[in-house]
Amino acid sequence: xxxxxxxxxxxxxxxxxxxxxxxxxAAERVGFLSARLGNRAGEERLLLFSDYHSVPDxxxxxxxxxxxxxxxxxxxxxxxxxxxxxxxxxxVHHHAHRGKPGFSWMDRNETPRIVSSLxxxxxxxxxxxxxxxxxxxxxxxxxPQSDQPVVASRVTVVGYPLQSFDxxx
Amino acid sequence: MVAGxxxxxxxxxxxxxxxxxxxxxxxxxxxxxxxxxxxxxxAHVGFQHYRIFDGDVAEDSNLNxxxxxxxxxCLMETRKTDIAERTIKRLQPDADVKVYSCxxxxxxxxxxxxDLIFGCVDGFGERRELEASARRYLIPLIDIGMDIHxxxxxxxxxxxxxxxxxxxxxxxxxxxxxxEQALAREGERYGDAGPRPQVVWPNxxxxxxxxxxxxxxxxxxxxxxRSVVYLEYDGxxxxxxxxxxxxxxxxxxxxxxxxxQIGDPVYRRVA
Numbered sequence: 001x002x003x004x005x006x007x008x009x010x011x012x013x014x015x016x017x018x019x020x021x022x023x024x025x026a027a028e029r030v031g032f033l034s035a036r037l038g039n040r041a042g043e044e045r046l047l048l049f050s051d052y053h054s055v056p057d058x059x060x061x062x063x064x065x066x067x068x069x070x071x072x073x074x075x076x077x078x079x080x081x082x083x084x085x086x087x088x089x090x091x092v093h094h095h096a097h098r099g100k101p102g103f104s105w106m107d108r109n110e111t112p113r114i115v116s117s118l119x120x121x122x123x124x125x126x127x128x129x130x131x132x133x134x135x136x137x138x139x140x141x142x143x144p145q146s147d148q149p150v151v152a153s154r155v156t157v158v159g160y161p162l163q164s165f166d167x168x169x
Numbered sequence: 170m171v172a173g174x175x176x177x178x179x180x181x182x183x184x185x186x187x188x189x190x191x192x193x194x195x196x197x198x199x200x201x202x203x204x205x206x207x208x209x210x211x212a213h214v215g216f217q218h219y220r221i222f223d224g225d226v227a228e229d230s231n232l233n234x235x236x237x238x239x240x241x242x243c244l245m246e247t248r249k250t251d252i253a254e255r256t257i258k259r260l261q262p263d264a265d266v267k268v269y270s271c272x273x274x275x276x277x278x279x280x281x282x283x284d285l286i287f288g289c290v291d292g293f294g295e296r297r298e299l300e301a302s303a304r305r306y307l308i309p310l311i312d313i314g315m316d317i318h319x320x321x322x323x324x325x326x327x328x329x330x331x332x333x334x335x336x337x338x339x340x341x342x343x344x345x346x347x348x349e350q351a352l353a354r355e356g357e358r359y360g361d362a363g364p365r366p367q368v369v370w371p372n373x374x375x376x377x378x379x380x381x382x383x384x385x386x387x388x389x390x391x392x393x394x395r396s397v398v399y400l401e402y403d404g405x406x407x408x409x410x411x412x413x414x415x416x417x418x419x420x421x422x423x424x425x426x427x428x429x430q431i432g433d434p435v436y437r438r439v440a
Contacts, residue, residue: 004282006306006307006308007307008307008336008337008428009337010337011428036431036432036433037432037433038281038305038306038431038432038433039278039281039282039306039433040433041278042278042279042281042282043278043279043282044281044282046281046282046306046307046432048306048307048431048432050428050429050431050432051428051429086435086437156284156307158307158308158309158335158336158337159335159337160335160386160389160394160395160396161385161386161387161388161389161394162284162285162309162386162387164189164192164193164284166192
């Protein structure tokens, strides 16, 4: 299964600006991207990001073992957003380095639990997690009814210039 | 096939530019006078992935402008998409060329997977449909077109346009290139337009400019392409310049293709 992610540049910059803000105690910020599937009948599925939702400061839990931990209210609001909009939701955060980023052990163990909750709210949508570095972007996607993620083969930032991040670099 | 010296004269495009070009998936809608030029130039530049749409076959009346077509193609009624594939493969034997001998609307899925689309279609209605699809699937679209208008007692006027339509930015309606009146007039004339005048050299100008915009968009070699492109071609004066309407366009968010109208259309619950 080939999945290409596409995100408008204005939205991409908005995500980066929000995640770059300092938090009182969390070492990093997280957010959620709304996304829709496209080209469901084609060989290449498309994941089209449409909106961004910042996590309010008071929905972070002070946990020194984690760069950023969010509370149940943030998760429930995400689930409600899935129900209200019919869109999928993607957990997004940033690792401060250049080059292709990789999900940490904590990311790979904790974020899928959030995805499971989102799948309950929207079983027919794609959900997942997006990771940014200073100059790269990757996405893991749980397609509808799937319990295993697929890696987006390409994520394209649609704007000037057109930037494509290929999973295989 | 990417030979070592092959692209040495375009190394100014930047480190990694050739890889970007080689990895990009390009959609070509229309393989007439404009599209055939574009296909050939893309192959020269080094593009490797193509999805080409056109339902027509070569005819005698095409030979004044269809790049790559031969007299034999007209006799054999060779499909225009096959001519394009042949032209590309002669320059890029290993290129991944997928051809669809039909209107793109009849087989839209492969087009949605493209990173960039060149629209070389006829008429306002075709342009509206292509732009609507490109916007829905977040694909930049470069549209080219030309026309020759005959005015009584005056020389014919040759005019054309190159438009880069970027999702989120001003669309062809915002730019005033498309409007409901023009679409309605075209609808009324449907079926009796007859053969329209077309020649090779304006198509070459428009296609070359469009390919230049595409390479810049992908490689950012000029580091100056940062907003909508709307160029007007004056074939009587041999000029290409920004359309004067651009200075009056103040679109921050396109009202015709809202940001939330993306992806496959689906039924939604009414609250």
